[in-house]
Amino acid sequence: MPTTTMNIEELKHKNKDTLDKLDKHAKYVFDFKDRQAEKFFGAMSPKTRSIMTFFFSPEYDYNSATETFDPNDEVEDLQLTHSEIVRKVWSRNQLIMAWCFLIFMSLASTIMSSSFSSYIVYASSEFSQMGALASVQIVQSCIFLIARALCGKLADNFGRFEAMTISVVCLAVGSGLYMGIHNIVTYFAALAFYSVGDIGIQMMYEIFAADTVTLRDRTFFQTITLIANLFTPWVSGPMVAAVLKNSTWQWGMGMWCIIVPGCSLPFLFTLLYFRIKAYRMGLRIRRGDPNRTWFKNTVTGIIRMDLPGLVFLCAGLILFFVPISFCTGTDNWKLGENIAMLTVGTFLLYVVFPLWEFFFTKHPFLKYKLMYNRFVTVPGCIIGLYNMAFAIYHPYFQTWLLLAKGLPQARATNIHMAMFVALTGTTLVFSPLMRWRAKLKSVLTWGTILYFIGMGLTYEFRRPEKPLSTMILAQVFEGVGAGLLVIPVMVYIQVVCKQSDSAAAITIYYFFTSSGTILGNVISAAVYRNHFPKILRETGLFSEKEIQTIFSSIYAGLGYKIGTPQRAAIGASLNTVMRSLLVGPFVLCAIMFCLALTNADINLNVAQRIKRASEQRKMDENEGSTEENGDAGLVVTNSFEEKSAGSSDDKKQVNEKVVQAV
Incomplete structure (x- = not known):
């Protein structure tokens, strides 16, 4: 034996x-x-080597993203990070259960989001505003930008449960409003509530992953929330077609006010349970002085959210960019309402908002000090340019599939979602490799290359004579490139920020994505409004009234049978517009590649070990401070946490190994 x-x-x-x-x-x-x-680099002269290293192989200080403890901090600034509280309160099995509930909720929200992109085409046509599709996207992107910042501040100042609950309620209200809208004004009201809820839920997925998963595994777990994209085309496409055949687009959008909140209840109850458990253990999640009343702490939390700054920014963006998208290439600049919107938008965006952020508020819209870090700004610019390139042509991509390619609704939705399927699949397949290699610079570089190739294939295969399979191939290439950019860039930004700044880091990431999307949608709207009617006139097959009808409603274009000269002219005109829209992304992809080369090659293993070591030192210092000062506002208890194995000498050896690894 x-x-x-x-x-x-x-x-x-x-x-x-x-x-x-x-x-x-x-x-x-x-x-x-x-x-x-x-x-x-070794073959270069010292001066040339220092310049080239600065640009293409910069050194990264791993200690810059570690937690620090200052005993002179104010009471309201002393707190445990959410990840520390998770390790104290949650067990492994409980985390697995929570992730199962989150994935169940994400299945419903992802299918909802994919189907909404199809309904929007018909919704805008209902009000004869198909030409305003990109303008609708501008408004939605502006709301997304504000909603992400608002959700991040809610999560930091009040808690993860409160932020998720408010997001679910907003989504339910917005989806419910869609069922009763009959004009463009109420449509935008519903869009505002829906956008806040939808993007808030998505952001809470990312924040929960940041709280519960290590840096090495974060790429995989953040992608799991998008796993529904792998089969969404085979669900949302037939579902949208069935709803439009048997009911209306209003019901197709409104039914989610029941489905998503119902699917979110298990996850919300789980968050609430552990929220109460942490409170009973004496672990403070919400910032605030325990010696003040609940009402005063709530008011302090609201003040920290910088609501005036968010309102100034959102109103300024909408009033500035929407008129530009409507007026480019027309004489509408002379209209009084457009002049008024541009004037007020310029004043709010370039005067009021900067003055408020830098001189009047103590808690600005973003943590601007994080954006001074090159390793935050450069990957942020990469993801911003990616979203800009995507937003330039994608608002009218499904319209092009329906009118130029003559596809039925279900097949058009499937191809429209092909890129997202490839994105999710790529991230899931390559996340083990990213975990093993623990370096992201090469991943980002290859992502920009493959996305550039995919964009070139889309440009080439958009021609009517090309088979549909080639367009699917092009979308898959775009998705593969995007899969090596979207989640890895988010993880990269989180790596170079402190764990306590995880929500702020995600907010900055989404600030770049929303900014790129807004600029891309402005360009898209301007090109479509300026080119499409002009090209239709040049065909000589339509009257001015017919041109305006085709321009404003997809139903008018679909009314012409496939094979007729009019339908062929509409398809050729849209194809020319798509050609113009695809030129800009080429330049943006080249810039993305150059920026990717300037990132630091950060090792996730080393970064994770050093962050863990700093968090442990912070917790030890916090415990020592509490013992010396008594009940000074920060309550840290370890009664429910298993003590770390090893003596202080063992901890010193671990710290020395970490320093050597750096």
Whole structure:
């Protein structure tokens, strides 16, 4: 018996040695580019090497993203990070259960979001405003920008449960309003509530992942919330077609006010349970002085949310960019209402908002000090340019599929979602490789290259004579490139920020995405409004009234049968517009590639170890401060947490190894 046990142990030891050798050899192969880069920089003169290193291989200080503890901080600034509280309160099995509930909720919200993009085409046509599709996207992107900041501040100042609850309620109200709208004004009111709820829920998925998952595994777990994209085309496409056949688009959008809140109840109850459990353990999640009343702490939290700044920014963006999208290429600049909107929007956006943010509020819209960090701004610009390139042509992509390609609604929705399927699948497939390699610079670089290739294929295969399969291939290439950009960039920004700033880091990430989307939609609206009617006139097949009808409603274009000269002219005109819309993204992709080369090659393993070590030191210092000062407002208890194994000497050895790894 002892001999058998010894043989098993020897076999395990041999297998471990073999795996270690394979891992070492594999990493040696993958590090080929790093060795070549060292030779390349080593062959340069010292001055040239320092310049090239600064631009293309900058050094990163891992200690810049560690938690610090200042005993002189105010009471309201002393708190545990949410990730620390999760480790104290939640067990592994409870986290698995919570993630199952979150995935169940994300299935409903993802299917809802994918179906809404199809309903919007018919909703805008209902009010003869198909030409305003990109303008609708501008308004929605502006609301998204504000909603993300608002949700991040809610999550930080009040709690994760409160932020998720408010987001679900807003989505339910917005979806419910869609069922009763009959004009463009009420449509925008419903859009505002829906946008706040939808983007708030998505952002809470990211924040929950940041609280509960290590840096190495974060790419995979943040992608899990999008797993419904893998089968959404086979669900949302037939569903949209069935709803439009048997009911109306209002009901198709409004039914989600029941479905999504119902699917969110298990996750919300889980968050509430552990919120109460942490409170009973004496762990404070919400900022505030425990010596003040609940009402005063709530008022303090509201003040920290910077609501006036959010209102100034949202109103300024909408009033400035929407008139530009409507007026470009027309004489509408002379209209009084457009002049008034541009004037007020310019004043709010470029005068009132900056003055308020830098001189009047103590809690600005964004943590601007984080944006001074090059390793936050550069990847932020990459994801901003990606969203700008995507938003330039995508608002009218499904319209092009329906009119130029003559596809039925279900197939058009499937192709429209092909990119998102590829994006989700790519991130899921490559996340184990990202975890093993623990470096993201090469991932981001390859993402920009593949997205550029996909954009080129979309430009080439948009022609009517090209088979539909080639367009699907182009969308898959775009999705693969996007899959190596969207989530990895978010993780990269979180790595270089402190864990306590995780919500602020995600807010900054979405600030860049929304800014790029807004600019892209402005360009898209301007090109479509300026080119499409003009090209239709040049065909000589339509009267001015017919041109305006086709321009404003998809129903008018679909009314012409496939094969008629009029339908062919509409398809050719839209194809020319798509050609113009796809030129700009080429330049943006080239800039994205250059920016990707300037990122630091950060090691996620080293960053995770150093962050964990700093958090442990902070917790120890907090406990010591509480023991010395008594009940000074910060309550930290370890009664429900298993003590870390090892003595103080062991901890010192761990810290020394971490420093050596850096």
